[in-house]
Amino acid sequence: MKDTALVDSLLAVMEDSPAPIYQRVKGAISTKVASQEWLPHQRVPSEAELVKALGVSRMTVNRALRELTAEGVLERQQGVGTFVAPQKVHSALFEVHNIADDISARGNKHHAQVLRLDSGQATTDEAMQLGVRTGNAVFRSLLVHFENDKPVQMEERVVNAVIAPEYAEQDFTTITPYAYLNQAAPISEGEHLVEAVTPTRWEAQALGLSDAAACLQIRRRTWSGDNIVTSARLLSPGHVLQLFGHFQR
Amino acid sequence: MKDTALVDSLLAVMEDSPAPIYQRVKGAISTKVASQEWLPHQRVPSEAELVKALGVSRMTVNRALRELTAEGVLERQQGVGTFVAPQKVHSALFEVHNIADDISARGNKHHAQVLRLDSGQATTDEAMQLGVRTGNAVFRSLLVHFENDKPVQMEERVVNAVIAPEYAEQDFTTITPYAYLNQAAPISEGEHLVEAVTPTRWEAQALGLSDAAACLQIRRRTWSGDNIVTSARLLSPGHVLQLFGHFQR
């Protein structure tokens, strides 16, 4: 007969409030989890039990449990039960901006200079990056982005020619490669490798750096469905990558 | 009389499939959005229209639309209607690991050396970082993390003493500050500023660097509810920050 205890402990959290019932049910349960009164892998009362304890309909309880599952608080298995989800590796939702938007968001003027734009056959290294066979058709581009006429980023890119066959015909002084590729083949997944590097003399010169200052290098690969669209190397002196995010649990 | 066209175009996507009905409704709608047949800000048929067109119950349509809204595909306004959501600034779900886990995940041995651990009053700069008043009680710590006896990261940290009053009594050779703070005051939000810097001579020495190689510097502030728990500066030579993520739309 744990029902009375269950009623007490859950109802205490749900007491009268203007919020919708399913939200109050969610709150009552996630409070139990957050307070560690209910521990990971521990079983949560079944829908039927919660219905009896809380005096609400099953669909309402179901919605609360379903949403908490989507939020990573609970785990459910049909036929077995509902359990408190184990604490996840912290993950965060960050925002990544494309450089042109970034610059205009700061109220500055952006323009780009195209240093190279050609097509060719993928080297072994490029083929690895794009997940294609060596010798497949690729495009290569090399740009420098300017903020108010000051160079701020070098962008070296290899593009899968099968996915974006018209890449070489674009005018990258009016549209960024990122923006073009995203409209040609909408991005579904991305991978970023961020590291600090010392630029080569040539790169430092192209970026207008007097000495070999530390640069932030981002290697970004983007997928469209199962295909790798492009692999880019972004080199920014003194640039800051800003990552916000709220952690899950 | 756009109903017949609506039926045709949507039913075509929903044709017999073992998937649950609400999933097929979601699929039919998100296909329209993905194919850009329905454009951002454009109106989506009302629940009543979809019910008539698809021959399913309103609750089922409602669930499909509600979940697509949660996923950022649609936007809804009570009393007005449902609309295709404007393309968001690309955001991605990344995973951030704490260094000790990271090292042990690679099968290596981690240990830390505490260079400094004391308490004091917040300087103006520290107070800014923590969102408290100048002079408030804070703890300061300076650690070097080792991977197989090789220094890999310097961690300089300021902690809000009100939130974690027992910080200075911890043994950070057995638990990382991050792990301790997270259990003392669970992280709810985080902010990361990533940049490339050239370490000072002193820092280079502490990290065992012969020359002044470029280092990846991460400034991380973590919140617990409305309070800033800590502000950390992580300095890693040759370290790579790996960010995966699937983009929204």
Place this chain on the structure above:
DNA sequence: GTATTTAACTTGTATAGACAAGATGTTACT
């Protein structure tokens, strides 16, 4: 003509009932 009320339509939530489907233990049979 203007302001107010009303009607109609939208999404948001809640309920009761039903059946499907997965998991598990119990019973009955060989």
Place this chain on the structure above:
DNA sequence: AGTAACATCTTGTCTATACAAGTTAAATAC
């Protein structure tokens, strides 16, 4: 003892109905 059928409990989904609440536009009163 081993096996198969069954009962029972779980979550998963779908439906029909109902009312609440926000928005908009038309109808009405002045």
